[in-house]
Amino acid sequence: MTVENSATTDVGTTSRRFVRNVLWKALLLFVLLNLFFMSVDIVPWLGKVSAYNSIFPGRVRLPFGEVPERAFNLSPFSLEAMFASHELAAGSKAEDEYRVLVIGDSSVWGFLLRPEDTLTGRINSGGYETRDGRRVRAYNLGYPTTCLLKDVMLLDEAMRYDPDMVVWLVTLEAMPVGKQFASALLQHNPDRARDLIERYDLDLDPQDDRLVDLEWWQRTIWGQRRDVADLVRLQMYGVVWAATGVDQDYPEDYALRKSDLEDDESFIQFMPPQDMDEILAMDVLEAGLSVADGLPVMFVNQPIFVSDGENSDVRYNFNYPRWAYDDYLVWFEKQCTEQAWACVDVWDFVEPAEFTNTAFHMTPKGTALLASYLGDAILELAGSP
Amino acid sequence: MTLLHILAFCAFALVVGLLLPRRWRGWLLMAASVGAIYALQPASTIRHLGFWLPTGTLALTVFSWALTAPPEERDRKQTLATGLTLVVLVLLIGALRYAGPLSRVLEARPPTMPPILLALAVVAGLTALTARFFAKKRWLGGAFFAFVLLLFLILKTDPWGQAVSAWLRAWSGQSVDLASALDIGWLGFSYVAFRLLHTLRDSMQDRLPALSLREYLTYVIFFPAFTAGPIDRAERFVKGLREPKALSAGDVWEAGQRIVVGIFKKFVLADSLALISLNAVNAAQVSSAGWTWVLLYAYGFNIYLDFSGYTDVAIGMAKLMGITLPENFDRPYLKPNLTSFWNSWHMTLAQWFRSYYFNPLTRSLRSGKRLPVPVIIIIGQFSTMCLIGLWHGVTWNFLIWGAWHGIGLFIHNRWYEWARTRPSKPNAPLWLQRVGQVGSVLLTFHFVNLGWVWFALPNPELAIQVFGTLFGM
Numbered sequence: 001m002t003v004e005n006s007a008t009t010d011v012g013t014t015s016r017r018f019v020r021n022v023l024w025k026a027l028l029l030f031v032l033l034n035l036f037f038m039s040v041d042i043v044p045w046l047g048k049v050s051a052y053n054s055i056f057p058g059r060v061r062l063p064f065g066e067v068p069e070r071a072f073n074l075s076p077f078s079l080e081a082m083f084a085s086h087e088l089a090a091g092s093k094a095e096d097e098y099r100v101l102v103i104g105d106s107s108v109w110g111f112l113l114r115p116e117d118t119l120t121g122r123i124n125s126g127g128y129e130t131r132d133g134r135r136v137r138a139y140n141l142g143y144p145t146t147c148l149l150k151d152v153m154l155l156d157e158a159m160r161y162d163p164d165m166v167v168w169l170v171t172l173e174a175m176p177v178g179k180q181f182a183s184a185l186l187q188h189n190p191d192r193a194r195d196l197i198e199r200y201d202l203d204l205d206p207q208d209d210r211l212v213d214l215e216w217w218q219r220t221i222w223g224q225r226r227d228v229a230d231l232v233r234l235q236m237y238g239v240v241w242a243a244t245g246v247d248q249d250y251p252e253d254y255a256l257r258k259s260d261l262e263d264d265e266s267f268i269q270f271m272p273p274q275d276m277d278e279i280l281a282m283d284v285l286e287a288g289l290s291v292a293d294g295l296p297v298m299f300v301n302q303p304i305f306v307s308d309g310e311n312s313d314v315r316y317n318f319n320y321p322r323w324a325y326d327d328y329l330v331w332f333e334k335q336c337t338e339q340a341w342a343c344v345d346v347w348d349f350v351e352p353a354e355f356t357n358t359a360f361h362m363t364p365k366g367t368a369l370l371a372s373y374l375g376d377a378i379l380e381l382a383g384s385p
Numbered sequence: 386m387t388l389l390h391i392l393a394f395c396a397f398a399l400v401v402g403l404l405l406p407r408r409w410r411g412w413l414l415m416a417a418s419v420g421a422i423y424a425l426q427p428a429s430t431i432r433h434l435g436f437w438l439p440t441g442t443l444a445l446t447v448f449s450w451a452l453t454a455p456p457e458e459r460d461r462k463q464t465l466a467t468g469l470t471l472v473v474l475v476l477l478i479g480a481l482r483y484a485g486p487l488s489r490v491l492e493a494r495p496p497t498m499p500p501i502l503l504a505l506a507v508v509a510g511l512t513a514l515t516a517r518f519f520a521k522k523r524w525l526g527g528a529f530f531a532f533v534l535l536l537f538l539i540l541k542t543d544p545w546g547q548a549v550s551a552w553l554r555a556w557s558g559q560s561v562d563l564a565s566a567l568d569i570g571w572l573g574f575s576y577v578a579f580r581l582l583h584t585l586r587d588s589m590q591d592r593l594p595a596l597s598l599r600e601y602l603t604y605v606i607f608f609p610a611f612t613a614g615p616i617d618r619a620e621r622f623v624k625g626l627r628e629p630k631a632l633s634a635g636d637v638w639e640a641g642q643r644i645v646v647g648i649f650k651k652f653v654l655a656d657s658l659a660l661i662s663l664n665a666v667n668a669a670q671v672s673s674a675g676w677t678w679v680l681l682y683a684y685g686f687n688i689y690l691d692f693s694g695y696t697d698v699a700i701g702m703a704k705l706m707g708i709t710l711p712e713n714f715d716r717p718y719l720k721p722n723l724t725s726f727w728n729s730w731h732m733t734l735a736q737w738f739r740s741y742y743f744n745p746l747t748r749s750l751r752s753g754k755r756l757p758v759p760v761i762i763i764i765g766q767f768s769t770m771c772l773i774g775l776w777h778g779v780t781w782n783f784l785i786w787g788a789w790h791g792i793g794l795f796i797h798n799r800w801y802e803w804a805r806t807r808p809s810k811p812n813a814p815l816w817l818q819r820v821g822q823v824g825s826v827l828l829t830f831h832f833v834n835l836g837w838v839w840f841a842l843p844n845p846e847l848a849i850q851v852f853g854t855l856f857g858m
Contacts, residue, residue, distance in 0.1 A: 014634050068660075237660055239679060243671045244667055244676075246667075
């Protein structure tokens with residue numbers, strides 16, 4: 001071996017040893033960091049760190065976005081992060097504020113509606129004042145999936161923000177027992193779902209397959225990288241939210257809700273006749289009332305599109321056959337009367353022309369009409385002893 | 386390049402640099418680069434185009450070599466071995482179609498074997514004919530030069546790209562109505578074209594060193610620099626390829642640092658800033674001047690961190706294999722004037738245009754009609770920058786972006802000449818000098834950032850609207 005070759009070999013050996021040491025140490029650090037992450041469950045804590053309501057204004061509705069790059073919004077699963085980004089989390093309640101939480105599905109959230117045109121936006125611009133001189137301030141806690149248990153979960157989290165009233169928009173689609181886990185947000189918060197089931201003794205299976213329990217490796221940084229990235233992205237989108245006030249994609253064109261319907265009597269998997277007491281999750285509604293902990297709660301049977309097209313004698317719309325919805329209307333009225341609930345039934349209050357892409361989503365005009373009606377109803381309920 | 390690609394390439398580079406004997410490196414780098422261009426090529430909506438585009442890159446490269454290589458290189462046994470290796474590699478990649486889960490290494494599904502064999506036969510035949518009868522023919526070199534430019538122009542011009550897409554769709558029996566210029570996303574072609582044009586031009590002027598087919602291929606499609614540069618010069622690259630540096634612990638540390646910094650710049654900083662950068666969607670919706678500036682700054686830092694991050698990774702990866710790639714960025718946003726900015730931003734592209742366009746043009750303008758120097762400078766700088774703009778795409782906004790910088794460079798040049806001829810003043814206080822320096826950096830930074838408005842947006846109307854918002858008009 002020549003001197004030159006010997007020197008080259010030495011350099012090569014040193015380099016290999018160096019690389020080996022670096023790789024070992026990197027691997028060790030990676031494992032330790034992942035073990036730490038796994039044992040501490042840091043995502044909920046990270047979710048509370050937010051630049052909203054300080055650097056950027058809080059969002060007027062909960063984060064939800066199907067096309068993030070156009071909506072400047074996304075759908076994280078961390079309730080802590082969602083609420084930290086909401087305007088509800090902006091400081092303490094003013095003395096002259098009458099705080100109303102509005103919960104429900106995408107029609108409350110405001111699909112295709114600009115923030116100022118949503119139900120809460122319209123109620124707030126209505127300038128309502130209670131008898132004792134407090135101004136009504138409505139907060140949009142709607143979230144685009146129809147499922148009562150999801151509403152209760154959100155209400156449970158929102159109760160820490162000192163509300164004065166809860167307005168809960170419901171519809172038949174959200175009520176069946178079998179649909180109570182039909183929300184990705186709920187499925188990815190299994191501990192919260194189970195806690196509600198246990199606390200209020202709900203007739204739901206806490207081990208339902210749809211609830212997503214993380215394996216041990218999914219609790220590591222590697223396993224939760226998407227969740228952590230979502231938290232960062234939610235903060236980044238705060239800049240564009242502040243700059244544009246846009247939080248959803250507004251397509252120039254969309255398909256209108258169906259007017260001509262199938263000659264089909266089925267509702268989800270149900271065929272007539274059905275006992276509504278059997279198939280609807282009454283206990284979840286009662287759990288919502290318990291979560292509200294004595295606050296006035298107004299149940300609103302939300303408006304639906306009523307078709308006059310083909311087979312409209314069989315169905316009201318794409319979602320509801322007439323038999324199911326009529327039975328539900330009777331059931332809803334009966335519950336309101338028997339339980340002495342504050343109820344507002346506005347199912348046919350809005351003209352069919354004011355519905356957009358589904359049987360529940362309304363135009364700004366339709367929403368304004370409903371807001372005006374509910375504004376008065378809120379004042380009435382707030383003023384009652 | 387995804388993070389997974391980068392990690393796989395880094396691991397490969399480390400193995401090459403640390404474990405493989407030097408005599409194998411040339412072959413392995415070529416083979417890896419061939420594999421990489423297929424693995425990195427995104428799938429196209431046009432059937433099998435994702436396979437044919439990298440094959441086209443190889444065909445153009447081999448043909449270009451045949452035109453530029455000296456006779457002694459063409460006749461070597463190694464050339465035949467390289468050609469055969471290349472054929473085997475392409476056939477193996479084509480065979481991935483039948484490899485079940487292994488085929489997932491490619492985004493695009495290869496076609497069946499007969500068309501691949503036919504294409505290889507055609508390319509091999511044309512290359513052999515050229516090498517035998519037409520090598521070093523200036524007219525053929527010129528024609529090929531023009532052909533590469535034309536391809537480049539088609540890919541960068543949306544209506545032409547759409548027309549080619551329609552033609553390809555019709556040929557493959559797909560709906561012509563859905564044709565779009567985006568169908569033809571030929572990965573790395575901008576850089577490949579510049580390397581081919583450089584070697585063709587240098588070969589015509591007898592300045593190109595003798596390169597074997599293997600070296601030439603590796604130079605053109607070298608995988609770390611394939612997608613985002615830097616655009617090295619062949620003579621410089623091949624020195625490193627022939628005499629790769631023995632890897633020391635210091636080199637590994639330096640390369641590793643460079644790669645980690647590059648990954649952080651690209652995948653953490655740039656990708657986060659991308660969410661809030663000025664673009665066609667948010668530009669139309671933002672209404673306040675303050676937030677528009679924020680989006681614009683985000684764009685400025687996003688484009689720098691994205692591009693320089695990739696460059697860091699490419700340089701680090703090449704270093705692991707003992708090859709030194711040229712730097713492409715040198716803290717460009719901290720430069721006190723536009724000329725310095727362009728000497729530190731995408732440096733290899735600027736050098737390419739200086740060598741093959743600006744210098745020949747200004748030489749010819751000086752030697753021809755006796756034009757005043759300022760006129761020569763404005764013609765040279767303005768047209769060079771317009772061409773650099775058009776290199777990014779043939780649109781009005783890229784042209785205006787180029788013109789913006791061309792005019793900026795000319796103004797700086799005149800200012801510099803004017804200031805140079807003025808009598809020097811007694812030394813100004815240090816703080817005043819510092820204020821002047823910071824002011825120059827800020828002025829240059831903002832000139833460049835305002836230029837990004839043209840670059841980031843798709844049409845002049847929207848760009849003008851954004852300028853209006855930025856300045857509260």
